[in-house]
Amino acid sequence: MQAPRTRVQRRPVHGVLLLDKPLGLSSNDALQKAKWLLRAEKAGHTGTLDPLASGVLPLCFGAATKFSQLQLDADKTYEATLRLGQKTSTGDAEGQVIAERPVAVTPAQVAAVQHQFMGAIRQIPPMYSALKKDGKALYEYARAGQEVERLARDVQIKALNLALAPDTPAQQAIEMIVTCSKGTYIRTLGEDIGEALGCGGHLTRLRRVATGHFRVDGAIALDALEALDEPARLARLLPVESLLADHMPVTLAGEDAGRFLSGVRRRGAWADSGRVAVFGASPRALLGTARAKAGELIPGRLLSPIEIQQILENTHGAAAVPCTKEAL
Structure with a gap:
């Protein structure tokens, strides 16, 4: 008689894992294995590699999945x-x-x-x-x-x-x-x-x-990831904003940050750009992407307040400032 399988307790995980996909494994199988090892609730990859191909496969977890298309489009x-x-x-x-x-x-x-x-x-x-x-x-x-x-x-x-x-x-x-x-x-x-x-x-x-800007020399193999303890596995995650390295950074404070997170355009002296990464000032946190045109910051893909709070807690500990649109 087989022992019952232990149910994995999933949790919110946010970030990017650079995986060195092995030969003989599909991209989806590699994703599911990494997702299981991290006990992540939500995950997606950034374009398939054939089973007979190896190499760098960025895996997106949690809020990072909102920006995975950027890697699909990358060289x-x-x-x-x-x-x-x-x-x-x-x-x-x-x-x-x-x-x-x-x-x-x-x-x-x-x-x-x-x-x-x-x-x-x-x-x-x-x-x-x-x-x-x-x-x-x-x-x-x-x-x-x-x-x-x-x-x-x-x-x-x-x-x-x-x-x-x-x-x-x-x-x-x-x-x-x-x-x-x-x-x-x-x-x-x-x-x-x-x-x-x-x-x-x-x-x-x-x-x-x-x-894109991710290289295989910064990636980790599945067996090496499995050999790590849980904190070390989580430490391999790059922040969500690592997907936005080619975006112009803009920081918003106070009410501007909260209103932007509600999808409201902001005005400021920004150069026109189709790719903007928007951060809240205090606490420092990624809010989402935007485009800047004619002095307006036009919201694109936005993180939820819950996602931002979870990222802050993972980065700064449970004592992080509660994140709401009003608080930002």
Whole structure:
């Protein structure tokens, strides 16, 4: 007879965890594991990584989920290995080899292809992707053996470095470092580069090393997080405002802060900006985002007074000043 499972007592947790997602785990499975380890009530990730990809995956908890779209829109940087001469059904090592061609690639050809794929390019999304067509994910069609028409999408390759891997026989692989806009499929990029070289190819390794200003060297692995005690796990959380690093900071005091938190526009001598992070002065606390136009601060996504109070208590202890719109 199995012992009854212990029910996890959830609690409000607010902040951002930089997770180094391991190979073989879906982004959602990684999120659920981290959520369980932190006993968090609410959590979300900032864009999926394939199970066969590893690397930095910012996880948002509590109030941070209100700003997760910012990371979905951020540029990403990847390191990948492209195996030349073999095309697979999925564009990576998970699929079956469906075509093989000889490889005779020179460094000069690689340099020319690198230039060819810089800047604005068009991609046809892979069948093995989560994009929807008629309410159904493309990978569902692919698993059923169906191929459906997909529209090409415009993406930006901001930086691209390609080099023949020196430790592979007969120059069978290329090491890639790519910085790209949201919506870029690195598997598709690898396949297109292989076709441009005349031999085809598929990815055998994919690692995300940066998303926006977050880098993998600041991330923690799941097993390392699990090995920590609970206070140490919570200490790994970055503050909610770490998602707003590229926002212009504005601090409001007293009545202005309270009225802003109620969704009322404020007036002041602010430069026009589409991205503003608004803080209360006393106590110092993130209130939300806004845009500034013609001397007006126009509220965007706002934290609730309860969320602000919980963040203050976690930061300053239970004796933090009670947070209400009137108190701010």
